Amino acid sequence: MSESLIVNNDISKEEKYKQLLPQLRALLEGENDVVANYANTAAALKQAFGFFWVGFYIVKQDQLVLGPFQGTIACTRINHGKGVCGTAWKEQRIVIVEDVEQFPGHIACDANSRSEIVVPLFDDRKEIFAILDIDSDQLSHFDQTDAFYLQQVTQILGNKI
Numbered sequence: 001m002s003e004s005l006i007v008n009n010d011i012s013k014e015e016k017y018k019q020l021l022p023q024l025r026a027l028l029e030g031e032n033d034v035v036a037n038y039a040n041t042a043a044a045l046k047q048a049f050g051f052f053w054v055g056f057y058i059v060k061q062d063q064l065v066l067g068p069f070q071g072t073i074a075c076t077r078i079n080h081g082k083g084v085c086g087t088a089w090k091e092q093r094i095v096i097v098e099d100v101e102q103f104p105g106h107i108a109c110d111a112n113s114r115s116e117i118v119v120p121l122f123d124d125r126k127e128i129f130a131i132l133d134i135d136s137d138q139l140s141h142f143d144q145t146d147a148f149y150l151q152q153v154t155q156i157l158g159n160k161i
């Protein structure tokens with residue numbers, strides 16, 4: 001497989017996801033190392049969309065622990081139900097935050113983050129084992145298109161750590 005990513009800039013967000021998904025599938029196929037795959041997924045999303053921060057938090061006992069990411073340094077541990085990530089974990093759903101300042105309990109790892117989407121990764125027993133967190137430095141950056149395609153990204157990653 002090729003290690004370069006081709007994503008055009010002059011196309012819609014949806015078209016970009018459609019370009020990215022098969023390349024991501026090819027990039028991850030045949031590699032079962034979780035750190036490698038999560039790291040390349042974070043890099044591919046950052047490269048394709050220029051998001052401010054893209055990364056994973058892994059469920060370890062009763063906390064989310066920072067995993068592979070692209071962006072500025074981030075908080076390493078998040079408790080169940082805390083912040084946007086902990087809320088997505090507790091409520092077992094995708095959370096889209098248009099303005100992080102309006103989200104009670106938002107954890108500000110970086111003051112430049114303005115909006116956020118968190119997509120849980122579910123295993124075969126429908127339990128969350130990790131979450132994908134993406135931050136933007138623009139307000140209202142994320143919508144149902146992101147939710148739809150990022151869910152497909154999490155499915156490419158498989159169903160366990």
Ligand code: SME
Pocket residue numbers: 053074075078082083084085086105106107108109110113116133135
């Ligand atoms: N803002 C997140 C914390 C993680 S950082 O954004 C990387 C939250 O409120 O859960």
